[in-house]
Amino acid sequence: MSAPNSKLRSPDKSVLVIVSHPDDETLGCAHLLLLQPAQCHILHTTTGAPAEERFWRQAGAESREEYAVARRKELLAAMEVFAVAPERLHMLPFGDRDLPRNLATLVHQVHAHIEALTPGCIYTHAFEGGHPDHDSTRYAVGRALEMMRREGKPVPELREFTGYHARGGEFFSGAFLDGGVTAVDVHLDPEEMVRKRRALDCYYSQQRVIQRFALSPERWRPAPAEDFRRRPHEGPLYYEIREMGYRFEEFAGLTQEADASIGA
């Protein structure tokens, strides 16, 4: 499926993009930001600044706080490329890689933002074992919507987009883990790719990761129900291979604790 059918590109209603880190929104959802910047809100669930010193030292920052400020500036510059107004950007105060240990609070904060912004459609990460914050965000969005359903409130449509995961022990991006749910490919035209590239270029601190992603197509699908206690795929997960601070068993235990705390 390709670009001309605008129905595939735009949900025709207000959109909330919920992602973990500044740059995830452009890597996964640039087609929305290109097409309807005035209808998109973006919620970042972290500042993008990890506790580990080497990450912010590499970017020339003296502290985690300074690095968070730098990443915020990169985000603002990138969103200017799409003409997404700063008041449409929302950010939770968690650090990079801190989400799995804050899941219950994360669910409540995501729930509060969805209630306040009343989107018709939400786009978020897939559950794929790529980054512990991505899986945490996917978990929190799913649980927040379940809470709204239980409360008898209108529940926005949930879509997920491709990020990355391990395939044969290597980094793999641009595809979902299983083909069980129909995915939609959105092809960007050359001019759109130039604008996406310009936005990504604003993320100076993230260039080494960004260069591993193709600019087009972007791929989304209706978010399937997930069991967060089951390993998303067999074999080591990407965040386990890259030692991002969690084993899946720990993540699953943390979702179980959060479920007990929020009454899921």
Ligand SMILES: [Zn+2]
């Ligand atoms: Zn990310």
